[in-house]
Amino acid sequence: MKRVLTPARSVIAATLVAGLTLPAVAQGQLRPALNTGEQATRNAERTQERINQLDDERSDMVGEFRTLLQRKQAAELYARQQEKVVESQRRELASLTDQLGRVDEITAQTVPMLLDLITDLEAFVEADLPFRLDDRRARLETIQTAMDSADVPIVEKYRLIIEAYQAEMEYGRTVDTWPETVTIGDNEVKVDMFLYGRVALVRMSPDRRYAQRYDRATREWVDVESKFKADIEKAIKIAQGRTTPGVIYAPAAKLSVE
Structure with a gap:
């Protein structure tokens, strides 16, 4: 920190120079003034140090404030992004809820179609060349058992039927x-x-x-x-x-x- 020559120091310096030429009596009268000036100088120095300290603290507070401001802005940006994500999830949930509400309706329409597929497949096997009938009829019995079971999901029933059709198709090129x-x-x-x-x-x-x-x-x-x-x-x-x-x-x- 740069030190400056304060007015009090200037007075003291001038008085010291002048005191060198004054008689002892005058010097004795001048001593209290010098002490007062010196005390004022020390007070000024302490005041300046306090000002410097406060300035440093201010700089630290400004830096901390800027850091907190950046964090606040980042948090606000993240919050806005999360709001979009939550809104998207709400829409997806609403869509899934609507689909679940229509599951029974879809199932009611799908089951008759699957039963028709099984009937057609059974008729085809009986009208086809009589090869590996035990295996082919056993496959049809497995499908029928699955259709009669409430524990088998509709997608699994559909998969079994499609696999049976694929197996019959493979026989045609074997x-x-x-x-x-x-x-x-x-x-x-x-x-x-x-x-x-x-x-x-x-x-x-x-x-x-x-x-x-x-x-x-x-x-x-x-x-x-x-x-x-x-x-x-x-x-x-x-x-x-x-x-x-x-x-x-x-x-x-x-x-x-x-």
């Missing part, structure tokens, strides 16, 4: 073979079933003694000509992965859709 024991005449015969999509369904015993195809028109199994047996055997081996893929010939009837 080449598959599996063993079965069937009744031919009065005999129980082990045969290899062969499914070529929905184009043909044939079965043949490993010894080639029995070879039949399913006739859509009569819905009966009919014997195939001997010339097809080699091709059927080859097709079964290809489906089993026992030989390399090749051109497959299978007996098939014309498919008509009414």
Whole structure:
């Protein structure tokens, strides 16, 4: 802090200079004045120090005030942003409440549609080629059980039906073979079933003694000509992965859709 020469100091300095030339009596009379001036100087210094201290405190308070003002502005900005978020949440809640209020109505409209889908699927399975009927009918029974259960959500019922339709669709582009024991005449015969999509369904015993195809028109199994047996055997081996893929010939009837 820069010190300045106050008027009191100037007077004292001048008096000291003059006192050097005064007699002792005059100096004795001058002493009280000097003491008074010196005391005034110390008081002025203390006053100045207090002013400096107050100025420093003022600067600190100004800095603190600015910091608090910035925090206040940031808090106000955050509060405004949160108000927008809360308002958005209120709108979303109102929308969800409205949707929940319409759940029963939607369910009442959806259930008849799902039942129609199941009825159509059951009719399709019974009218289709008779392959893997146990698996396909079991799938339909699972769906029907789910439809009759109040604990199964409507979305789960819908998922089961869609998966059943997808499975039936996959059969249409699948080449598959599996063993079965069937009744031919009065005999129980082990045969290899062969499914070529929905184009043909044939079965043949490993010894080639029995070879039949399913006739859509009569819905009966009919014997195939001997010339097809080699091709059927080859097709079964290809489906089993026992030989390399090749051109497959299978007996098939014309498919008509009414």
